[in-house]
Amino acid sequence: MPHIALAALAANRPSAIVGALRNESDPVQRALHQIGDEVSRIGGDVRNRIEAAQRRIEELETRNRDIEQLLAEGGRGGRFGGGSSESPGEIFVRSEAFKNFGGSAGRGNISAVVQAITSASTSAGGMIAPDRRSEIADLPKRRLTIRGLIAPGTTNSNSVNYVRQTTRTNNATVVSEGAQKPESVLAWTEADAPVRTIAHWVPVSRQAMDDAPMLQSTIDGELRYGLGVKEEEELLLGSGTGQHIYGIIPQATAYQTSRDKTGDTAFDTLAHAIAQSEVALLPATGIVMNNDDLEALKIIKDGNDRYIGGGPFGPPIATIWGRPVVGTPAMAAGEFLVGAFLDGAQIFDRLDAEVLVSSEDRDNFIKNMLTVRAEERLAMAVKRPAAFVHGSFPYTL
Structure with a gap:
């Protein structure tokens, strides 16, 4: 119990107290020093992972905005014709894999199944407008000569x-x-x-x-x-x-x-x-x-x-x-x-x-x-x- 209390005190210690108590020859002081170093290392690793996750989220949001803009410019209403109204970015953010990734402080790999965009009627097919010709292909007519x-x-x-x-x-x-x-x-x-x-x-x-x-x-x-x-x-x-x-x-x-x-x-x-x-x-x-x-x-x-x-x-x-x-x-x-x-x-x-x-x-x-x-x-x-x-x-x- 004293070691735990001292470790907590060391993690939140004022610099003046640390300087007054530190004695490298004392076993207690060496233990406190090791605990503080380990806490600093773990905290830095957690921050690095969180920052990496935030950067990944920002990249995905940027890609999501780009995709939505392309759909708005080339499609009808910015949606996949006849299919899901969610964009690939939205599907990824809503996936269980992404939620688990955030919940584990950024540890592990992220994978989510996103439906490929195709010309099928259930995907982007409805966005492809046919080349409509106004003329009518009539049956042949004979020349009237008499x-x-x-x-x-x-x-x-x-x-x-x-x-x-x-x-x-x-x-x-x-x-x-x-x-x-x-x-x-x-x-x-x-x-x-x-x-x-x-x-x-x-x-x-x-x-x-x-x-x-x-x-x-x-x-x-x-x-x-x-x-x-x-x-x-x-x-x-x-x-x-x-x-x-x-x-x-x-x-x-x-x-x-x-x-x-x-x-x-x-x-x-x-x-x-x-x-x-x-x-x-x-x-x-x-x-x-x-x-x-x-x-x-x-x-x-x-x-x-x-x-x-x-x-x-x-x-x-x-x-x-x-x-x-x-x-x-x-x-x-x-x-x-x-x-x-x-x-x-x-x-x-x-x-x-x-x-x-x-x-x-x-x-x-x-x-x-x-x-x-x-x-x-x-x-x-x-x-x-x-x-x-x-x-x-x-x-x-």
């Missing part, structure tokens, strides 16, 4: 009536004095081209229309394109029955195969059809073919294996025998149409293509739906059927 060949016109009625000449027998000749003059024969007939309606529609929710600014213009373009596709089919192939337009091909003159010769190419067949229109006094101004057939013409070769057209380095085929040529899927493969389009037919537009949006359709109002409708009205008159020659190639291109 309307551009035909003479344009308009009407304010639901039907276009016109007179078509059917007979011209010219018996004019020279006559002698007093002789009876010959009679010629002329005849006409009344024809009618009724206005037909082409239309379609799609349902759209009001929310989609309001929230997607590009949606209305996209639907507008799609519906107008659909009208154009059907119009082209009707102009060429319409049967004239029911509500169909009476198209060009059902009224065209058949190709005269008597002109064909052995060894004819597709170019020769088209030349014969043009000659047929010339004989009818209605010179052809255009040629319509299927797209596949038009492409096949590019690779036709002569007897010396040379391309008849421009070959792989020449321009695309835009004219044949001086007449513009167009391709369309509406024309059946293996067939062609040669014609005097401006003189032979005319389109009469009653209502240009329009697109309307309305909630007044069935139960649209209570369902918050909209109906988007596209519609056009037109008539076509084939005034001179002989102006068009329709036929088939004598072999597969």
Whole structure:
């Protein structure tokens, strides 16, 4: 007990007392001196460990602030998207290993499991913004070519009536004095081209229309394109029955195969059809073919294996025998149409293509739906059927 009391006194001793009591030859004094040295050593070691722990804590806090700043600059709200809201520094400070480290006066090693930052949805994935492109990758659309060949016109009625000449027998000749003059024969007939309606529609929710600014213009373009596709089919192939337009091909003159010769190419067949229109006094101004057939013409070769057209380095085929040529899927493969389009037919537009949006359709109002409708009205008159020659190639291109 005296040794303990003396050790405590030595640890807190005033310098004057220590100087008065110290006697190196006294065993008690030597013990007190050794105890004081050991207490000083332990106190210095504890202070060093505490200071080292404080420096480590300051380093971790600095790293934590740096990480939070990076997340605030590059992320959304400075948090890991979809994962924990704690930063790696916060996780470390809250770990049991760190608490134990402080509680043991800085002795031992610190280890804590911190989740790695990845692009997963439960980590930093939510912070990675997609590269959003505004344009829409639409399905392919074909070129609409037939309307551009035909003479344009308009009407304010639901039907276009016109007179078509059917007979011209010219018996004019020279006559002698007093002789009876010959009679010629002329005849006409009344024809009618009724206005037909082409239309379609799609349902759209009001929310989609309001929230997607590009949606209305996209639907507008799609519906107008659909009208154009059907119009082209009707102009060429319409049967004239029911509500169909009476198209060009059902009224065209058949190709005269008597002109064909052995060894004819597709170019020769088209030349014969043009000659047929010339004989009818209605010179052809255009040629319509299927797209596949038009492409096949590019690779036709002569007897010396040379391309008849421009070959792989020449321009695309835009004219044949001086007449513009167009391709369309509406024309059946293996067939062609040669014609005097401006003189032979005319389109009469009653209502240009329009697109309307309305909630007044069935139960649209209570369902918050909209109906988007596209519609056009037109008539076509084939005034001179002989102006068009329709036929088939004598072999597969």
